[in-house]
Amino acid sequence: MQFRIEHETRFHYDAPIFESVMxxxxxxxxxxxxxxxxxxxxxxxxxxxxRYSDALGNTVHHFNVPSRHESLMVRAVSLVEVADASPPSRGSADDWAALDALRDSPDHWDWLHPSHFARPGEALEKFAAEMKVARRGDPRSTLEALHDSISRAIRYERGSTRVDSPIEECLAQRKGVCQDFAHVFIALARQMGIPTRYVSGHLVQVTADGAVASEGATHAWAESFVPGAGWVGFDSSNRQPAGAGHIRVAIGRDYADVPPTRGMFRGDARTELSVRVTATRDAGNRTTPMQAQRSGAHA
Structure with a gap:
């Protein structure tokens, strides 16, 4: 299945600026x-x-606008072919020993240790105790239980946190957006010794009549490494495993590694940001616009 994705970001400034680097x-x-x-x-x-590739294999584009301007628009258009996701194989208790052997592996170091937005703290410890987060029979079952607990305990509410909100805000109010769900999942999975990373991308779904739909603009979820299965995705904000409709754009330790846009400008102005993503199934002509108006680009 192929999707055409148009991702448009607009920056509006309340006064002229004189250079943008992004x-x-x-x-x-x-x-x-x-x-x-x-x-x-x-x-x-x-x-x-x-264009260049960063250390994690993500494609990064960078540019400079040296002239005076009062707005900036970036439109990215992608054609992506996705394969049907096959369900990962069930694990066994022996998989815990395989994961423990990875603790000192340089390939998994970043996915096992705290990062800027996915770090331990008192609020996280209290939440873990309340949810009875602990290793179970095998890693896959443990991750599914963690995913279910987070999905039930935290409510998705658009605009309830900011892109720079620590997980303590989400845990205190028991509501957040997709990146909060991902950060809580990542922090708790790493504490149990399971390599886990942050994924930014898009969520698209094909309905029964062939239309393409989505719940937001760009999206975020988590992936954990399971012996014998590889990287397995968990979308706790949507209470579902990551599947063929989860289009992966970038991976990182947390949101700080992979914001869709990052930059600075020269001038004295305040910024208003708008994001619009449109997904179209390439084999048809049905399109559903997906819009978000917020600071940052994740839903």
Missing amino acids: ELRMQPRTDASQRCLAFDVTIEPEARAY
């Missing part, structure tokens, strides 16, 4: 579950985007 993480990854067949980025005012 990097983008908007190009979907190519891996075993999906292929990015085409990608194009348009910038207004016009600028040339340069």
Whole structure:
């Protein structure tokens, strides 16, 4: 199945600014579950985007607008082919020994230790005790129980936190957005010795009549490493496992590693940000716009 995804971000300034420098993480990854067949980025005012791959294999585009401007628009268009996700195999108690052997592995170091937004604290410890978070028979069953506990205990509410909110805010009010769900899941899974990482991307779903729908703009979820199954995705904010509709754009330790846009400008102005994502099934002509108006780009 192929999807065409248009991701448009607009920055509006309340006074003229004189230079913008920005990097983008908007190009979907190519891996075993999906292929990015085409990608194009348009910038207004016009600028040339340069590309490189970061240490985690994410594609990063960066550009500079040196002229005076009062708004900035970035439009990224992707064509992505996704494969049907097969359910991971069930695990066994022996998988815990395999995970424990990874504790000192450089390949999994970042996924096992605290990071900026996924770190231990008193609020997290109280939540873990309340949810009775602990290793169970095998890692896969443990992760499914954790996913279920977070999904039931925390309510999704758009705009209830900010992109820079610590997990303590989400845990205190028991509501948050997708990145909060992911950060809580990541922090608790790592405490149990399970390598876990943050994924930014898009959630698209094909309905019975062939339309493409989504619950928000860009999206975020978590992936954990399970012996014998590889990386398994958990979308706790939607109470579902990550599947073919979860289009992966970037992976990182947490949101701080993979914001869709990151930059700075020269001038004295306040910024208003708007984000719009449209997904279209490439084989048809049905389109559903998905919009978000918030600071940052994750739903």
